[in-house]
Amino acid sequence: MKNILPVLILIYCSNLLQAQNNADKAKAFALVKQMTLEEKVGQMTQVTHAVIAKGGWSNEDGSLDPVALKNAVVNHKIGSIINVTAHALPDAQWRNIITQIQDEVKNTRLKIPVIYGLDGIHGQTYTLNSTLFPQNIGMAATRNVDLVKAAAKVTAKELRASGVRWNFAPVLDCGRQPQWSRFAETYGEDVYIGKTMGVTAVKAYEEDGLKNPTAVAVSLKHYLGYSMPRSGKDRTPAYIPEIEMREYFLPQFREAVKAGASSVMVNSGEINGVPVHASKYLLTDVLRKELGFEGVIVTDWEDIKRLNDRHFVASTPREAVAMAVNAGIDMSMVPSDYSFYDLLIEAVKKGEVSMSRIDDAVTRILFMKMKLGLFDNPYPEKDVANNFGRQEYQSLALDAAHEAMTLLKNQDKILPLSKTAKVLVAGPSAQSTTALNGCWSYVWQGNQEQWYPADSKTIFQALTDKLGAANVTTTTAKGFDNAANYDIEKLKAAAVNSDVIILCLGENAYAESPGNTRDLALPQQQTDLAKAAIATGKPVILVLTEGRPRFITDIAPQMKGILMAYWSGKKTAEAISDVLFGDYNPDGLLPFSYPKSMGEIVLYDRKPTEEVREVFNDNISGGYDPLFPFGFGLSYTTFEYGDIKLSSDKLAGNDKLTVSIVIKNTGDKNGKHTVELYTRDLYASITPNIRRLRAFQKISLKAGETKTVTFTIDKNDLAFVNEKLRTVTEPGDFEVMIGDKKIRFSYSLSEKSLKQAF
Numbered sequence: 001m002k003n004i005l006p007v008l009i010l011i012y013c014s015n016l017l018q019a020q021n022n023a024d025k026a027k028a029f030a031l032v033k034q035m036t037l038e039e040k041v042g043q044m045t046q047v048t049h050a051v052i053a054k055g056g057w058s059n060e061d062g063s064l065d066p067v068a069l070k071n072a073v074v075n076h077k078i079g080s081i082i083n084v085t086a087h088a089l090p091d092a093q094w095r096n097i098i099t100q101i102q103d104e105v106k107n108t109r110l111k112i113p114v115i116y117g118l119d120g121i122h123g124q125t126y127t128l129n130s131t132l133f134p135q136n137i138g139m140a141a142t143r144n145v146d147l148v149k150a151a152a153k154v155t156a157k158e159l160r161a162s163g164v165r166w167n168f169a170p171v172l173d174c175g176r177q178p179q180w181s182r183f184a185e186t187y188g189e190d191v192y193i194g195k196t197m198g199v200t201a202v203k204a205y206e207e208d209g210l211k212n213p214t215a216v217a218v219s220l221k222h223y224l225g226y227s228m229p230r231s232g233k234d235r236t237p238a239y240i241p242e243i244e245m246r247e248y249f250l251p252q253f254r255e256a257v258k259a260g261a262s263s264v265m266v267n268s269g270e271i272n273g274v275p276v277h278a279s280k281y282l283l284t285d286v287l288r289k290e291l292g293f294e295g296v297i298v299t300d301w302e303d304i305k306r307l308n309d310r311h312f313v314a315s316t317p318r319e320a321v322a323m324a325v326n327a328g329i330d331m332s333m334v335p336s337d338y339s340f341y342d343l344l345i346e347a348v349k350k351g352e353v354s355m356s357r358i359d360d361a362v363t364r365i366l367f368m369k370m371k372l373g374l375f376d377n378p379y380p381e382k383d384v385a386n387n388f389g390r391q392e393y394q395s396l397a398l399d400a401a402h403e404a405m406t407l408l409k410n411q412d413k414i415l416p417l418s419k420t421a422k423v424l425v426a427g428p429s430a431q432s433t434t435a436l437n438g439c440w441s442y443v444w445q446g447n448q449e450q451w452y453p454a455d456s457k458t459i460f461q462a463l464t465d466k467l468g469a470a471n472v473t474t475t476t477a478k479g480f481d482n483a484a485n486y487d488i489e490k491l492k493a494a495a496v497n498s499d500v501i502i503l504c505l506g507e508n509a510y511a512e513s514p515g516n517t518r519d520l521a522l523p524q525q526q527t528d529l530a531k532a533a534i535a536t537g538k539p540v541i542l543v544l545t546e547g548r549p550r551f552i553t554d555i556a557p558q559m560k561g562i563l564m565a566y567w568s569g570k571k572t573a574e575a576i577s578d579v580l581f582g583d584y585n586p587d588g589l590l591p592f593s594y595p596k597s598m599g600e601i602v603l604y605d606r607k608p609t610e611e612v613r614e615v616f617n618d619n620i621s622g623g624y625d626p627l628f629p630f631g632f633g634l635s636y637t638t639f640e641y642g643d644i645k646l647s648s649d650k651l652a653g654n655d656k657l658t659v660s661i662v663i664k665n666t667g668d669k670n671g672k673h674t675v676e677l678y679t680r681d682l683y684a685s686i687t688p689n690i691r692r693l694r695a696f697q698k699i700s701l702k703a704g705e706t707k708t709v710t711f712t713i714d715k716n717d718l719a720f721v722n723e724k725l726r727t728v729t730e731p732g733d734f735e736v737m738i739g740d741k742k743i744r745f746s747y748s749l750s751e752k753s754l755k756q757a758f
């Protein structure tokens with residue numbers, strides 16, 4: 001009884017939730033029946049804060065214009081508001097804003113609460129003193145799903161404490177195009193990491209089916225294929241064969257939909273020439289029918305207008321509106337005017353959009369609001385307001401930043417450095433907080449220091465705090481692009497009295513299109529600075545704070561140590577200094593392949609045919625030859641892997657295979673370590689991948705300690721998308737690989753399916 005009690009409780013709770021959901025759906029349905037066309041279309045309309053703000057786009061304190069607010073809420077009956085102009089506001093101001101909006105709702109006929117949405121992609125944004133965690137790329141490096149869960153929970157708490165109940169996260173785009181300016185927002189190049197971490201985040205944000213007063217609705221984004229623009233530039237076209245779409249880009253969304261996600265935001269770009277906002281196939285046939293998504297489909301910024309004036313698939317703005325809504329869009333992030341509202345009303349009156357499509361969209365929107373409890377209490381809840389900015393969130397942010405740190409080089413065990421060393425800190429990111437946090441940090445671009453909390457440290461500050469001012473000097477001035485930061489003569493002079501140079505290079509913060517780049521080479525002045533640092537003859541430790549891999553191929557060989565720090569949030573600087581001086585033993589693993597150059601962008605799960613067949617030119621590598629491979633990351637201790645043990649060398653049908661391996665910490669330091677399991681299909685009906693990550697576990701091992709790690713895999717961990725676009729596992733021989741060990745086994749169909757086959 002003791003053992004089945006938790007199971008019974010779970011069944012009881014999920015039945016209760018189901019019953020509540022059914023009741024909410026019935027209520028939403030009944031409410032829609034009472035609504036006028038204008039009220040329905042209003043619910044489908046989302047505007048930005050500037051539309052209701054005093055002074056519009058030049059608003060600085062969040063304050064609302066009562067006339068504009070009435071126009072939005074009462075005259076246009078709008079369903080949702082988002083964002084704020086380029087300012088971070090106190091959480092109390094957010095509560096004021098939400099309160100004023102919901103007060104205005106009282107003046108409407110049906111009093112349907114407005115839902116507010118913000119982009120809390122690595123912690124709450126647009127809010128002073130919110131807690132920022134590593135970007136998804138850094139969270140992926142931690143390989144720690146517990147951290148993903150805890151960070152999402154804190155973000156949800158801070159949003160909800162501010163009265164905001166809709167989060168435009170998590171980003172589930174797969175980072176397979178490192179030039180893309182939103183690479184940092186992804187969980188990297190691997191499907192399994194994206195799926196696992198994405199689902200974990202969804203469940204944490206939407207805890208207890210949104211009934212929990214610390215839950216927020218998610219928006220999975222950006223459905224679908226947004227991350228793979230052919231040119232590398234944001235919002236430019238992707239060309240993705242359907243077989244690849246289903247293998248690499250769709251699974252994350254499929255799993256997150258299964259986990260109950262409440263909304264999905266659509267890719268602003270186009271795939272194979274079809275703008276996703278106009279794709280009935282992707283929105284209705286795949287997302288709704290095949291994946292069974294029941295929630296709200298919201299557009300991205302102005303994207304319905306773009307069907308007319310950028311994609312040229314709709315000859316008028318009204319045709320664009322009808323096209324998008326008929327394709328399956330429920331809500332339009334218009335967001336700067338009421339054009340969508342006016343045009344959709346016209347389109348319905350002219351019979352271009354059916355009332356049943358409108359009712360369907362509105363029912364979904366109302367249901368999401370009901371699930372969130374907005375109909376019971378649309379106001380910021382007093383008893384959760386103190387969930388903002390709590391001390392324990394800071395230590396979680398530090399834990400996450402620690403585990404993101406990925407040590408890529410440690411020649412002659414130069415690291416950790418001695419705390420008595422005389423250190424010169426140089427490079428543009430040494431005196432910057434923005435270059436440690438990246439996009440969506442307090443403001444959209446994340447690049448304005450004035451919005452950062454007063455206690456956010458720069459790398460220089462964190463090192464000074466650790467080592468004492470007498471031991472640390474810097475040649476870096478405030479401001480990433482400050483010319484003084486690249487002054488080679490100053491660097492040479494300062495190096496004379498230093499034992500080691502910590503060189504902080506990479507990227508300042510950017511988001512979306514402002515982050516577009518012609519290529520991934522480090523800016524020339526950074527490379528020049530690195531060469532000058534090397535020429536001093538002092539050991540140089542390169543610290544990279546960047547949202548995507550910038551090429552360091554020319555300078556890496558002469559670096560004594562290289563630490564990849566990503567954009568790891570509020571505690572990046574502390575985490576860097578802890579790793580460099582041995583207060584934290586690094587355990588992050590690269591979630592992408594760090595390329596050597598533009599012409600050598602090959603991903604770890606490549607096909608054997610991606611390797612060149614006849615190598616005639618020594619300058620061209622034969623195949624997968626990144627500077628650092630996917631899954632790479634050093635520790636200050638060493639781990640030894642025993643042989644892989646399988647429960648059987650044959651797997652059949654739906655059976656399970658147990659895979660175990662003994663790991664020993666053979667060094668003299670305690671450490672965390674991620675054990676990754678890959679599989680390979682040796683022969684298949686289409687060229688199989690060389691390997692695919694199928695599972696990982698992160699363990700802690702004391703110096704000298706041994707642990708057995710056990711995985712259970714089944715046929716799904718051997719599957720791929722075949723020529724007929726079906727996910728299949730074909731009988732035959734497979735390999736399972738862990739660390740430097742591998743072992744073979746075979747898979748056969750079950751007797752039952754064999755009988756069915758003949």
Ligand code: BGC
Nearest residue numbers: 082083119168221300301512
């Ligand atoms: C971005 C989205 C974001 C939206 C609202 C768009 O420009 O592409 O990711 O959710 O703005 O801020």
